[in-house]
Amino acid sequence: MANDNSHPFNSDVIADTTLVQIQKQLSFEQQQRNIQRHHRPRDFVNLLFLNNRNSNFSSSTDSSLSITSHSVTDDDFNRLKYFLRSIVWPIDHHIRRQLWINILTLNRISSSNQNYHAGCTSQTALTITSMIIDNNLNSLSSKHNQWPNFVDTTNLCFYYLTEATGQSLLHRILLTFASHHPDVTYCPTLEPFSALLLHYHNEYEVFYLLNRLLIKNWLCGETHLQWEAYTNVFRKLLKHYYKSSADIIDLRYKSAKVLYQEWFWWIFRYLPFSYLVKIMDCFLLEGPKVLFRISLTLVYLFTKEIKYESNGNIQNIADFCRLIPISIDRLLHIAFHIRNLKRRTIEQLIKHEEKTLCDTRHQSPSDNINQNNNSGIIPDRQPSLATPHHLTQKPQKSMLDHQQAFHD
Known part of the structure; x- marks a missing residue:
């Protein structure tokens, strides 16, 4: 720094x-x-x-x-x-x-x-984090020119990182992460998260924060199946909270499923950088439900725009996000006023979608005998690298207890 x-x-x-x-x-x-x-x-x-x-x-x-x-x-x-x-x-x-x-x-x-x-x-x-990254950054970068398999290379986000130094360092950070977490096979969020964090933190801090996100299960999935589960949950939430918007999408697009797969990228690829930084403030405290709220709001605003627009300037939701007509304050206000969208509900929906996808993909008549042993439920992730105790240690007293209560 x-x-x-x-x-x-x-x-x-x-x-x-x-x-x-x-x-x-x-x-x-x-x-x-x-x-x-x-x-x-x-x-x-x-x-x-x-x-x-x-x-x-x-x-x-x-x-x-x-x-x-x-x-x-x-x-x-x-x-x-x-x-x-x-x-x-x-x-x-x-x-x-x-x-x-x-x-x-x-x-x-x-x-x-x-x-x-x-x-x-x-x-x-x-x-521990410093030693891990020091021992791997230089050695890995000289052996691998490609991105780790968990990266979505069709949606690389570099923001303001320089090509020679910033993007190269980002590449090495992700290679280091991949070498210590081979169980993470598909995780598109890691690349934009890392790139954004690198704007304010050095490589050691970024690596530490990525591990924190992994431990919290806030990476929006670690496999193709889990990523698909998040997409399916987003589609269900849209139909529940903004049914009219979902209907417009279904009528306007021949393959609405393809559009919904972009729900994460509407934020991290297309919104202005200043919006993205503020959204990250809330995400790092509250988790993925913030991203669902923002993307739901973006679809709602987009469908509202195209419903009444006559000149056709906005061709797709990506263009809408790039040229978003409201302030970040207003965007957050709408997003956080979606009623009864709770973290626990989202987690239950994701778990159900994962199980459904597993059952659909793996179950066949010949498998019924072993159904109890292969229910399709994704087992808890077992990191290949021992988790440093400081990443999970929970202090026992609130530091705000001794301070003055919040005043309106």
């Missing part, structure tokens, strides 16, 4: 001229409105600044490097969730030096299980 304190970007992978360009995407006036509107909840701002550092992983040989992991109660989590949804930090705001890594290292503790100890934090040296 660069030492320049004027911006939060990883200058090693983004060209200087590009930095100037992307810093102009949000006006100074917009920055001031955001800061003034949201200056009061200092407890949450302090929470998101806890690991205030230029880099947690500057060298694998420095055993003193550590990150502090904090827990939050259900009440704290919900307050933080609404806080993050409502504030739009500019893409070059200094909080972005540590925002995403702090969000993703929070541990949520259920209100029914609050028998914590006196200590409210834990600090663990993060040298």
